[in-house]
Amino acid sequence: MNDLEAAAGLIREAKDIAISCHQGPDGDALGSALGFGLAARSAGKEVTVSFSEPFVVPDNLRFLPLDLLVEPDKFPSEPDLMVVFDTGDQSRLGSLVSNSKAAANLVVIDHHVTNEGFGDVNVIDADAGASALIAHRLLDLLGWPLTKEIATCLHVGLVTDTGRFQYSNTTPELLASAAAMIEAGAEPAVVGQKIYESVPFGYLSVVAAVTGRAVLEPEHDFIWSVMVEEDLAGAGIEASAVPGMIDYIRIAREAETACLVKDLGGPVEVSMRSRNYVDVGAIATRAGGGGHARAAGFTYAGSAEEAIALVRDALADG
Numbered sequence: 132m133n134d135l136e137a138a139a140g141l142i143r144e145a146k147d148i149a150i151s152c153h154q155g156p157d158g159d160a161l162g163s164a165l166g167f168g169l170a171a172r173s174a175g176k177e178v179t180v181s182f183s184e185p186f187v188v189p190d191n192l193r194f195l196p197l198d199l200l201v202e203p204d205k206f207p208s209e210p211d212l213m214v215v216f217d218t219g220d221q222s223r224l225g226s227l228v229s230n231s232k233a234a235a236n237l238v239v240i241d242h243h244v245t246n247e248g249f250g251d252v253n254v255i256d257a258d259a260g261a262s263a264l265i266a267h268r269l270l271d272l273l274g275w276p277l278t279k280e281i282a283t284c285l286h287v288g289l290v291t292d293t294g295r296f297q298y299s300n301t302t303p304e305l306l307a308s309a310a311a312m313i314e315a316g317a318e319p320a321v322v323g324q325k326i327y328e329s330v331p332f333g334y335l336s337v338v339a340a341v342t343g344r345a346v347l348e349p350e351h352d353f354i355w356s357v358m359v360e361e362d363l364a365g366a367g368i369e370a371s372a373v374p375g376m377i378d379y380i381r382i383a384r385e386a387e388t389a390c391l392v393k394d395l396g397g398p399v400e401v402s403m404r405s406r407n408y409v410d411v412g413a414i415a416t417r418a419g420g421g422g423h424a425r426a427a428g429f430t431y432a433g434s435a436e437e438a439i440a441l442v443r444d445a446l447a448d449g
């Protein structure tokens with residue numbers, strides 16, 4: 132029996148399913164969790180979906196069907212079956228780590244190459260461009276149909292994790308999955324506009340501040356910048372309204388590796404991207420984070436400058 136079948140077996144038998152994803156959820160994390168959750172509810176399961184504090188749905192994902200979503204303190208403390216999407220490491224469940232440890236059965240559905248498999252059943256496929264693709268395979272195996280709402284959620288995962296079907300993880304299977312989503316009612320133009328073209332006006336001044344501060348280090352084939360609290364305060368917007376800032380830094384052709392450090396009061400959050408060959412996933416893993424070869428991140432207990440120095444040193448070491 133392969134892992135997907137084992138996962139399907141546990142899910143089929145369950146009456147209640149508690150579903151989660153990594154903290155600070157992105158489109159793939161929340162889209163997979165909600166899309167799978169809606170399908171499970173249609174199949175007659177009692178479903179709750181949640182994620183760790185800080186319990187804030189990013190601005191550009193608020194158009195998703197959020198009815199199943201509950202605050203983390205309302206999430207079952209000892210679920211019979213907990214299914215976790217897009218979470219490369221158990222610690223990324225944040226305040227729901229204890230719930231996952233207390234679960235009678237834990238199923239991990241993920242595509243992070245760094246995922247060592249912290250579930251009782253692990254469906255980890257590093258070649259899948261998005262967790263949403265694995266969620267779709269699982270729905271197919273279960274024979275659970277797509278609805279417009281489910282398809283919209285999963286489509287969001289497919290679109291966002293492939294950079295709108297642009298990155299090297301855009302495979303024929305993934306495009307076929309997106310085709311199935313559109314067939315089932317997902318509207319690419321609606322999803323595209325909600326996710327990428329619905330920023331508050333203040334976002335533009337944050338882009339200006341962050342790109343204006345960018346530093347190119349040709350000797351390391353490296354570009355980096357920092358986002359600070361004042362950028363957001365000056366623009367009158369919340370951190371949840373500024374995803375995607377790394378995408379403005381990474382487009383400079385002079386650099387193989389791009390890094391954005393968000394210094395917003397708590398521990399700094401580091402995002403890294405590479406074009407062709409630098410394994411930023413390995414750098415992130417050594418720094419206590421994780422991710423993929425071309426997109427990865429970590430949380431750092433020191434200053435933004437120290438975090439940049441850590442990445443620079445890793446690049447210099449090769």
Ligand code: AMP
Nearest residue numbers: 402403420421422423426427428429430
């Ligand atoms: P981001 O830069 O936040 O878009 O994240 C890029 C990739 O790195 C995603 O696959 C994340 O799951 C992973 N990642 C980002 N931050 C962390 C972190 N603090 N710990 C582990 N993985 C992370």
Ligand code: MN
Nearest residue numbers: 157159160217
């Ligand atoms: Mn994710």
Ligand code: MN
Nearest residue numbers: 159217262292
């Ligand atoms: Mn993902």
